[in-house]
Amino acid sequence: xxxxxxxxxxxxxxxxxxxxxxxxxxxxxxxxxxxxxxxxxxxxxxxxxxxxxxxxxxxxxxxxxxxxxxxxxxxxxxxxxxxxxxxxxxxxxx
Numbered sequence: 001x002x003x004x005x006x007x008x009x010x011x012x013x014x015x016x017x018x019x020x021x022x023x024x025x026x027x028x029x030x031x032x033x034x035x036x037x038x039x040x041x042x043x044x045x046x047x048x049x050x051x052x053x054x055x056x057x058x059x060x061x062x063x064x065x066x067x068x069x070x071x072x073x074x075x076x077x078x079x080x081x082x083x084x085x086x087x088x089x090x091x092x093x094x
Contacts, residue, residue, distance in 0.1 A: 036087070037087075037089055038078075038081075038086075038087065038088055038089075039081075039086045039087035039088070041081060041084070041086040041087075042077075042078060042081035042086040042087065042088045045077045045078070045080055045081040045084070045086065046073075046074055046077030046078060046081070047077075048077065049073045049074070049076050049077035049080070050070070050073050050074070050077070052073075053067050053068070053070070053073040058073060058076070060072070060076075061076075078091075079091070
């Protein structure tokens with residue numbers, strides 16, 4: 001009985017070492033890129049949309065309702081910057 005338990009413990013320790021090794025390699029692979037992720041033009045577009053939101057003039061696309069959320073205003077600004085061809089990372093939801 002004791003030998004079976006010992007063999008199980010050894011196999012469990014091997015599995016954990018494999019997991020640790022895979023985590024280390026994953027950390028090495030992901031490096032931060034240098035440089036701007038968003039262009040200056042994209043920042044200006046978001047600033048413009050925020051200004052419109054504070055004035056109460058920013059409307060959502062299809063429904064035409066007034067935008068009150070800061071996050072929604074930023075999303076609209078980034079979307080319009082993408083349409084203009086500014087340097088903006090792709091939308092993660094699409």
